[in-house]
Amino acid sequence: MNMPFALNLETVREADLSQPDEVQRIEGFVAAQGGAVFHRPAWLRAVEAGTGQIATGLIAERSGEITGWLPLTVVHSAIFGRALASSGFAVEGGILGADDATGTALCRAAEELAQRHSCTTIELRGGFAPANWNVTTDSHCGFITALAEDDEAQLIAIPRKQRAEVRKSLKNDLTVSVGRDVDDRAAHYAVYAESVRNLGTPVFPKALFKHAMDALDADILTVRHDGKPVASVLSIYHDGAVMPYWGGGTWDARRLRANDRMYYALMCHARQRGCDRFDFGRSKTGSGAYSFKKNWGFEPEPLSYASWTALGHEARDTNPNSGRHQSRIALWKKLPLPIANRLGPFIARGLG
Secondary structure: OOHHHHHOOEEEEEOOOOOHHHHHHHHHHHHHHOOOHHHOHHHHHHHHHHHOOEEEEEEEEEOOEEEEEEEEEEEEEOOOEEEEEEOOOOOOOOOEEOOHHHHHHHHHHHHHHHHHOOOOEEEEEOOOOOOOOEEEOOOEEEEEEEOOOOHHHHHHHOOHHHHHHHHHHHHOOEEEEEEOOHHHHHHHHHHHHHHHHHHOOOOOOHHHHHHHHHHOOEEEEEEEEOOEEEEEEEEEEEOOEEEEEEEEEOHHHHHHOHHHHHHHHHHHHHHHOOOOEEEEEEEEOOOHHHHHHHHOOOOEEEOOEEEEEOOOOOOOOOOOOOHHHHHHHHHHHOOOHHHHHHHHHHHHOOOO
């Protein structure tokens, strides 16, 4: 008499991402739920291969069917501590589940998993969180808008002041290329590494970009002046949207308006690829990047992030605006680029 009831109980277990059948089931659940690319096991495993941080996750099941999924990366850093991140190196990736009860069960299991991995913090980037977790909605905003029906309409859709900058960029001697080969990847990494150094941020390992490119639907758009790359962006395509995820420009990019050309060109390219939305990613509320995206006509949407911290510990601090990191950022901006590129990946792999 009790067997049917027992079979209907929901259980939570750790996923085995080494098993193709397990991965396929999770990928199917993410697609059915309309999850982000950062929910996908493909993303988790690319991050693991590119940074060495452990890919895992928690599955809720009932009667043999998946009812919930929490993608997780075990992030370790000698500077920033240990954390379970959902999802690692991502801007989204919280719980996918049928209801709050499933979400709560996944969070409780995550607390136990964190302790087994000696992680004092869990970070959820979106999705459900239980009442005893800390939730913030004012730290970051997302920016998504529909793409226009053709190139000219796309230009007209950009607000007047920013549109004028794009028009100026179209008159400059700039060339645009899109690809995925070795030369595209080398040009992107060189530009991106210089860009983040100028911002005072360590560059991610080159392997992270390689494995993300190999595992996902992605390409690189590069803007050149006199044959030299001055702006480049690695974009991810998922569920009809393009996300320019890792992009930047050299010091010359601003003078040449290469970034303006880059994003307009990407909008046109993405539409030709069949995309209907442009996902400009997240930015810290009130930051320069936040204002830049608003200037393009994107409306900010507050993002909900949640965190859990083990009793007796402090949440890890990876906020570049915090006082403890300001001096480090100022110092990093002064490093010669070869030194920054050599040291950066060892630090950035722990930012998660």
